[in-house]
Amino acid sequence: MTDRKPKTRLTYTDQEALNFHSRGRPGKLEVIATKPMTTQRDLSLAYSPGVAVPVRAIHDNPALAYDYTARSNLVAVITNGTAILGLGNLGALASKPVMEGKAVLFKRFADIDAFDLEVDTQDVEEFINAVRYLGPTFGGINLEDIKAPECFVIEARLKELMDIPVFHDDQHGTAIIAAAGIINALHLTGRDIADTRLVVNGAGAAGIASVELAKGLGFRSENVILCDTKGVIYKGRAEGMNQWKSAHAVETDARTLAEAVKGADVFFGLSAKGALTPEMVASMADNPIIFAMANPDPEITPEEVAKVRDDAIMATGRSDYPNQINNVLGFPYIFRGALDVRATTINMEMKTAAVHALAQLAREDVPDEVAAAYDGARPRFGRDYIIPAPFDPRLIHVVPPAVALAAAETGVARQPIGSMAAYKTQLSARRDPVVSVLNTVFERVRRFPKRVVFAEGEEEAVIRAALSYVHQGLGSAILVGREERVRETAAAAGLDIDGRAGIEIHNAARSQHNRLYTQFLYQRLQRRGYLLRDCQRLINQDRNHFAAAMVAHGDADAMVTGVTRNYHTALEDVLRVIDARPGHRIIGVSIAITRGRTVLIADTAITEFPSAEDLAVIATEAAGVARRLGYDPRVALLAFATFGQPRGDRATHVQEAVRILDRQRARFEYDGEISADVALNPELLALYPFSRLKEPANVLVMPALHSASISTHMLQELGATTVVGPLIVGLNKPVQIVPLGAKDVDIVNIAALAAYNIGG
Numbered sequence: 027m028t029d030r031k032p033k034t035r036l037t038y039t040d041q042e043a044l045n046f047h048s049r050g051r052p053g054k055l056e057v058i059a060t061k062p063m064t065t066q067r068d069l070s071l072a073y074s075p076g077v078a079v080p081v082r083a084i085h086d087n088p089a090l091a092y093d094y095t096a097r098s099n100l101v102a103v104i105t106n107g108t109a110i111l112g113l114g115n116l117g118a119l120a121s122k123p124v125m126e127g128k129a130v131l132f133k134r135f136a137d138i139d140a141f142d143l144e145v146d147t148q149d150v151e152e153f154i155n156a157v158r159y160l161g162p163t164f165g166g167i168n169l170e171d172i173k174a175p176e177c178f179v180i181e182a183r184l185k186e187l188m189d190i191p192v193f194h195d196d197q198h199g200t201a202i203i204a205a206a207g208i209i210n211a212l213h214l215t216g217r218d219i220a221d222t223r224l225v226v227n228g229a230g231a232a233g234i235a236s237v238e239l240a241k242g243l244g245f246r247s248e249n250v251i252l253c254d255t256k257g258v259i260y261k262g263r264a265e266g267m268n269q270w271k272s273a274h275a276v277e278t279d280a281r282t283l284a285e286a287v288k289g290a291d292v293f294f295g296l297s298a299k300g301a302l303t304p305e306m307v308a309s310m311a312d313n314p315i316i317f318a319m320a321n322p323d324p325e326i327t328p329e330e331v332a333k334v335r336d337d338a339i340m341a342t343g344r345s346d347y348p349n350q351i352n353n354v355l356g357f358p359y360i361f362r363g364a365l366d367v368r369a370t371t372i373n374m375e376m377k378t379a380a381v382h383a384l385a386q387l388a389r390e391d392v393p394d395e396v397a398a399a400y401d402g403a404r405p406r407f408g409r410d411y412i413i414p415a416p417f418d419p420r421l422i423h424v425v426p427p428a429v430a431l432a433a434a435e436t437g438v439a440r441q442p443i444g445s446m447a448a449y450k451t452q453l454s455a456r457r458d459p460v461v462s463v464l465n466t467v468f469e470r471v472r473r474f475p476k477r478v479v480f481a482e483g484e485e486e487a488v489i490r491a492a493l494s495y496v497h498q499g500l501g502s503a504i505l506v507g508r509e510e511r512v513r514e515t516a517a518a519a520g521l522d523i524d525g526r527a528g529i530e531i532h533n534a535a536r537s538q539h540n541r542l543y544t545q546f547l548y549q550r551l552q553r554r555g556y557l558l559r560d561c562q563r564l565i566n567q568d569r570n571h572f573a574a575a576m577v578a579h580g581d582a583d584a585m586v587t588g589v590t591r592n593y594h595t596a597l598e599d600v601l602r603v604i605d606a607r608p609g610h611r612i613i614g615v616s617i618a619i620t621r622g623r624t625v626l627i628a629d630t631a632i633t634e635f636p637s638a639e640d641l642a643v644i645a646t647e648a649a650g651v652a653r654r655l656g657y658d659p660r661v662a663l664l665a666f667a668t669f670g671q672p673r674g675d676r677a678t679h680v681q682e683a684v685r686i687l688d689r690q691r692a693r694f695e696y697d698g699e700i701s702a703d704v705a706l707n708p709e710l711l712a713l714y715p716f717s718r719l720k721e722p723a724n725v726l727v728m729p730a731l732h733s734a735s736i737s738t739h740m741l742q743e744l745g746a747t748t749v750v751g752p753l754i755v756g757l758n759k760p761v762q763i764v765p766l767g768a769k770d771v772d773i774v775n776i777a778a779l780a781a782y783n784i785g786g
């Protein structure tokens with residue numbers, strides 16, 4: 027009956043789920059030391075006797091625990107296993123996979139360390155006592171999967187007893203995400219919240235909290251019906267009641283869920299699998315909003331809904347359907363914001379701030395990285411995208427700042443955020459170490475904004491990158507392309523570029539500068555076999571030549587290209603227009619970034635078999651890049667051998683390169699020939715006390731292009747390493763080339779590096 031079919035679900039077998047949990051180290055968590063623990067000295071500092079120093083300091087001033095221990099970033103995920111997802115009361119032990127899962131999500135999405143604690147008691151007092159004394163260990167307490175009504179008592183008492191945030195995720199996390207989703211769904215269906223009829227099935231932890239927050243948003247009490255296993259919670263009902271249910275009892279004739287949902291606008295399922303039938307869905311109002319949030323199986327599936335009507339906005343709690351209304355979008359970021367201001371609690375204002383931040387984010391354009399999380403189908407605000415996806419990289423710098431600000435404004439922040447801009451950068455860097463490495467670059471470009479020409483202005487990723495460049499305050503963007511084509515591509519992607527300050531479109535064929543650029547190119551190429559008309563064609567029809575000519579003439583400050591053409595073709599185009607900087611050689615430098623470590627690798631683009639002289643030049647140019655990125659260069663000239671061992675002819679030109687640098691009195695730390703492991707590992711390096719490198723290298727000069735290329739590609743594919751580049755270094759004007767098919771985030775990073783003139 028409908029042509030709006032739900033997207034295909036991912037599938038897995040039970041055996042695959044078991045294998046996932048058992049393979050390798052069983053479970054999903056391990057503990058990793060954050061300090062070196064290799065030498066006797068490390069042991070003395072970390073343990074006895076050194077550890078006594080912070081012990082005394084904390085005793086004298088308890089606030090110092092945030093500085094000397096992991097407490098400030100540590101959350102407990104605590105349960106008694108009485109309401110494991112929608113599986114019911116299966117006990118503390120069986121809940122462990124879910125709690126480990128929550129801990130992993132804390133880490134993955136918000137860089138919060140979390141321990142799962144499964145407390146084997148169903149007695150409220152015993153449970154409270156098991157938790158209340160854990161305050162010194164943690165910065166926050168995330169209560170999970172504890173059934174109602176005990177969860178209400180437990181949370182309220184622990185909040186009174188503890189001076190750190192205590193947050194029952196199933197109550198508030200769920201309510202916050204459902205509230206964000208409903209704000210957007212009401213907007214899309216043109217409803218007024220004050221007249222909207224809501225039915226909530228499930229009057230437990232999640233149901234009660236969601237009703238309370240929904241009413242806080244503007245749903246009127248008389249328009250909200252709550253149901254449980256006994257049916258509608260109406261005024262006067264006696265069976266299966268408690269004070270939390272009674273607070274939401276209404277005057278109604280409806281007694282069953284089927285009667286309650288008849289004509290209702292919105293259904294929230296926080297109950298159990300299959301609780302909502304297709305017949306009930308069919309009886310709802312036009313454009314019904316159905317959030318079937320029970321896990322792992324919803325109250326009704328999107329396929330079942332699609333069979334009976336095609337006008338529903340449908341959401342579930344699962345990752346394998348569109349519109350995932352799940353507290354995973356909340357708890358990592360809410361705790362991140364709360365921990366970062368050392369909040370004493372998570373109050374209503376902080377929760378509301380999270381609701382609005384999430385709702386707003388879903389309305390914004392989606393970057394490539396999120397599109398990738400949707401199997402390449404870029405979601406756009408609408409019926410199938412009312413809430414951000416869990417893998418949205420923007421969540422980390424959108425939700426915590428809103429929460430932190432609300433904490434400060436309501437006086438529960440012990441240490442409010444100083445600079446919000448700096449905090450947002452710090453947050454992004456938690457998820458993406460590239461952000462912290464490029465932070466100096468971005469900051470500097472923001473202070474001295476630049477006009478960057480994007481040669482491939484008709485490409486969607488490029489238009490997104492240009493918009494992002496402008497939005498981030500880095501300067502203005504010129505898109506080279508046919509106006510209509512650029513506009514069409516932008517419109518199809520839902521990007522608004524018309525009249526946007528800072529965005530210009532330049533059509534090479536129609537540019538008033540063509541005559542000038544053509545003459546300029548002809549002067550350069552006439553003795554290289556090019557006729558005037560060849561140069562005319564290159565300027566009129568080839569965007570790389572046109573864009574490079576803009577930069578050569580100062581009509582743009584920097585250029586970015588490469589999305590549609592392979593690296594070397596794009597470089598040849600550019601080199602017809604722009605030379606090397608006098609006294610310099612063009613080389614390629616790649617930046618390999620892992621958490622806590624950045625290494626430059628050169629030459630990753632130009633010289634296939636560098637001579638000793640070439641290697642010395644490459645070392646010098648790469649050291650310059652390291653300096654421009656804010657590092658003191660420590661350059662290792664790599665070979666398969668280290669200081670003469672094993673012997674072999676191929677290392678001799680590396681040794682000679684080191685002698686050339688000596689003769690040139692190079693003003694940076696360097697040594698070679700040295701193998702990559704010795705260059706990067708302090709313990710191996712210590713075996714060569716005569717080495718001029720006293721600490722591991724941060725610049726690696728490769729003996730040849732093949733080793734450079736192979737190693738950077740392996741790093742990119744195998745490890746948790748991001749490789750940026752190759753960046754072009756030594757060109758007379760700032761031009762950078764991105765890898766073929768680069769995504770918008772990568773293009774913006776490279777545009778910022780071009781604007782920063784990383785190539786010197």
Ligand SMILES: NC(=O)C1=CN([C@@H]2O[C@H](COP(=O)(O)OP(=O)(O)OC[C@H]3O[C@@H](n4cnc5c(N)ncnc54)[C@H](OP(=O)(O)O)[C@@H]3O)[C@@H](O)[C@H]2O)C=CC1
Nearest residue numbers: 111112174229230231232254255296297320321343352353
């Ligand atoms: N998507 C998300 O992010 C989240 C989803 N949930 C889901 O919500 C559900 C409830 O969790 P939680 O509140 O923590 O659990 P609780 O045990 O606290 O509450 C369960 C509630 O559901 C009611 N219920 C159970 N089965 C039915 C049914 N067939 N029809 C009507 N009501 C029913 C119970 O009724 P009674 O009071 O009569 O026993 C009770 O009120 C679970 O499926 C869970 O997975 C929870 C948290 C987050």
Ligand SMILES: CC(=O)C(=O)O
Nearest residue numbers: 110111112196321353
């Ligand atoms: C998602 C979650 O916390 C639950 O279903 O219990």
Ligand SMILES: [Mg+2]
Nearest residue numbers: 111170171196
């Ligand atoms: Mg839960």
